[in-house]
Amino acid sequence: xxxxxxxxxxxxxxxxxxxxxxxxxxxxxxxxxxxxxxxxxxxxxxxxxxxxxxxxxxxxxxxxxxxxxxxxxxxxxxxxxxxxxxxxxxxxxxxxxxxxxxxxxxxxxxxxxxxxxxxxxxxxxxxxxxxxxxxxxxxxxxxxxxxxxxxxxxxxxxxxxxxxxxxxxxxx
Amino acid sequence: xxxxxxxxxxxxxxxxxxxxxxxxxxxxxxxxxxxxxxxxxxxxxxxxxxxxxxxxxxxxxxxxxxxxxxxxxxxxxxxxxxxxxxxxxxxxxxxxxxxxxxxxxxxxxxxxxxxxxxxxxxxxxxxxxxxxxxxxxxxxxxxxxxxxxxxxxxxxxxxxxxxxx
Numbered sequence: 001x002x003x004x005x006x007x008x009x010x011x012x013x014x015x016x017x018x019x020x021x022x023x024x025x026x027x028x029x030x031x032x033x034x035x036x037x038x039x040x041x042x043x044x045x046x047x048x049x050x051x052x053x054x055x056x057x058x059x060x061x062x063x064x065x066x067x068x069x070x071x072x073x074x075x076x077x078x079x080x081x082x083x084x085x086x087x088x089x090x091x092x093x094x095x096x097x098x099x100x101x102x103x104x105x106x107x108x109x110x111x112x113x114x115x116x117x118x119x120x121x122x123x124x125x126x127x128x129x130x131x132x133x134x135x136x137x138x139x140x141x142x143x144x145x146x147x148x149x150x151x152x153x154x155x156x157x158x159x160x161x162x163x164x165x166x167x168x169x170x171x172x
Numbered sequence: 173x174x175x176x177x178x179x180x181x182x183x184x185x186x187x188x189x190x191x192x193x194x195x196x197x198x199x200x201x202x203x204x205x206x207x208x209x210x211x212x213x214x215x216x217x218x219x220x221x222x223x224x225x226x227x228x229x230x231x232x233x234x235x236x237x238x239x240x241x242x243x244x245x246x247x248x249x250x251x252x253x254x255x256x257x258x259x260x261x262x263x264x265x266x267x268x269x270x271x272x273x274x275x276x277x278x279x280x281x282x283x284x285x286x287x288x289x290x291x292x293x294x295x296x297x298x299x300x301x302x303x304x305x306x307x308x309x310x311x312x313x314x315x316x317x318x319x320x321x322x323x324x325x326x327x328x329x330x331x332x333x334x335x336x337x
Binding site: 002003005006007009010020021024025028030033062065066067069070073074076077080081082084085086087089090091093094095097098100101103104105106107110111117119120123124126127132133135136137138139140141142147148150151154157158160161162163 | 174175178189190193194197232233235236239240243244246247250252254255256258259260261262264265266268269273274275276277278281282285291292294295298303304307309310311312313317318320321322324325327328330331332333
């Protein structure tokens with residue numbers, strides 16, 4: 001079997017990373033840069049498969065699925081790394097402590113830099129911006145049910161893997 | 173065939189993980205998960221080679237199986253943390269969802285999510301994980317934490333990201 005077929009997802013991921021990086025630095029639109037990078041990589045992956053097909057390499061539907069699934073999985077890992085930098089409180093704490101190297105920081109200083117209220121507001125803001133929730137008369141309502149499958153699947157998986165007596169609050 | 177191999181490998185690893193967790197949930201879950209998903213192929217693949225005596229073996233095909241298996245395994249390991257610890261964003265969404273048409277009052281939602289001790293909880297769990305040291309009422313990065321912080325700091329700069337959180 002052709003090596004280009006095997007390595008197509010890696011080439012696509014490389015292209016994804018390059019497009020995301022260039023787009024983020026030039027426009028500072030982080031979310032769009034991630035989406036553009038993902039799509040650019042997908043296009044490259046499909047283009048490689050199409051060019052192989054044109055060169056006479058016989059590709060089955062399974063070859064397409066394997067290649068695209070591998071690319072999407074790799075792209076998800078890259079997205080998770082970027083997302084950790086964007087949303088994780090732990091990473092934010094570690095990065096702040098890195099700047100305070102030598103002296104360290106107290107709990108109060110860390111809380112001042114990034115108050116729990118700020119964290120809460122940022123998350124609410126993200127949900128509002130993506131039109132998931134809406135505020136009417138000082139009350140929050142669901143605007144779109146796009147996140148519902150995620151909530152249902154994560155709850156079901158939690159029950160399957162952790163068992164029904166697992167307390168998510170204690171394991172935060 | 174490639175899909176089948178990768179799917180069987182992932183299913184076998186997932187079954188072991190499920191059984192392990194049902195018997196006793198490990199303290200360092202991610203480390204154990206990485207061990208299960210990456211040690212299993214190292215044991216199973218040589219056995220399969222021995223049993224089936226594969227002759228017509230293509231390295232390009234093996235690369236495709238390995239890439240698919242590793243990428244899917246990492247996706248699961250990443251998703252696992254979202255399963256074990258509910259994302260605050262999803263928790264907010266779920267809380268509002270439960271209230272249905274009545275809506276959730278802004279202040280009541282903030283209290284329900286319980287953000288007040290979030291920083292302390294994270295600091296303590298990071299100390300337990302060996303990322304932070306606590307000395308003379310001050311938090312500092314451990315050696316492990318310094319390495320990880322550097323990876324994310326350089327990563328954020330390279331990929332043009334903000335401060336996060």
